[in-house]
């Protein structure tokens with residue numbers, strides 16, 4: 086199948102070519118993000134492959150439809166950037182990569198926790214400048230620390246497993262509690278109880294209307310003074326302005342972000358020669374107790390190989406008229422071809 090791969094980077098090309106040895110698809114690599122203006126570049130392709138910051142809103146989908154595109158192949162797990170209702174109405178097949186190395190994101194989460202707690206980012210800069218003072222570098226033992234894990238799916242579960250190894254006290258919140266997480270020693274509690282108890286909070290739930298801005302001024306006011314907040318899921322789970330106020334008042338003592346609500350105009354690009362126009366983001370960078378990484382949680386060899394493999398397999402399945410990792414308008418997976426009744430039509 087001829088596939089327009091938007092938001093391409095050199096590593097995307099490399100991993101897609103490697104995985105394609107088993108599939109034989111034809112790629113048109115496009116370095117722009119998918120948007121209303123770049124949709125025309127998919128002319129002649131049956132599928133478009135997009136990533137977290139591409140825009141698949143209704144108007145963009147309509148343009149793709151006019152050009153004969155019938156499939157949207159997400160090379161990521163999250164799908165908040167696709168208007169699934171419009172996609173279904175327009176007859177698109179939307180497939181995603183529901184699982185690929187949850188270890189990648191979980192381990193990055195732990196990296197942020199350790200770096201913030203022991204001020205590794207600051208210590209590294211200081212030593213390079215010949216400053217060997219310990220002032221301001223005092224951390225705390227993770228052993229025994231109460232940690233709240235919000236969302237205990239694939240990534241949240243691995244986070245529980247790793248933090249359990251450190252000897253943390255684990256508290257979890259998820260509308261669908263997971264027995265494996267209970268067996269790791271985590272106790273499911275309400276969000277309010279978690280906010281009142283935990284010194285570290287880490288977000289591992291999807292961005293959906295109910296979770297947008299779940300970390301807002303009200304939630305922050307219920308948290309422990311000096312709490313560490315980590316978000317490696319999706320930027321808009323957090324109201325960034327409220328978090329900045331929390332940092333200024335010291336209610337939030339540490340902030341680790343791998344995602345940012347307005348990241349689409351910043352992340353994945355080298356903007357080092359430009360002036361950052363986003364004043365909220367620029368303010369975040371002023372705090373010494375904040376670490377921001379550039380949506381790199383997924384970025385390990387293992388995870389990227391898994392993403393390329395599943396994406397191309399999803400496209401092949403679609404080519405053969407099968408459902409594989411395809412989403413309905415409500416965001417749930419359609420049954421797989423083998424599980425589908427004979428009359429089931431994709």
Ligand code: NAI
Nearest residue numbers: 163236237238239240241259261289290291317318382383
């Ligand atoms: P998953 O689908 O396995 O788990 C998500 C969990 O969140 C589920 O257990 C679900 O019940 C729970 N959940 C749903 N609504 C909730 C709510 N209101 N409050 C608390 N929990 C809720 O997803 P997975 O693979 O663990 O990924 C989690 C998130 O990580 C994704 O949604 C995505 O946004 C993010 N992600 C980030 C990456 C990065 O590079 N930084 C890469 C991959 C995923």
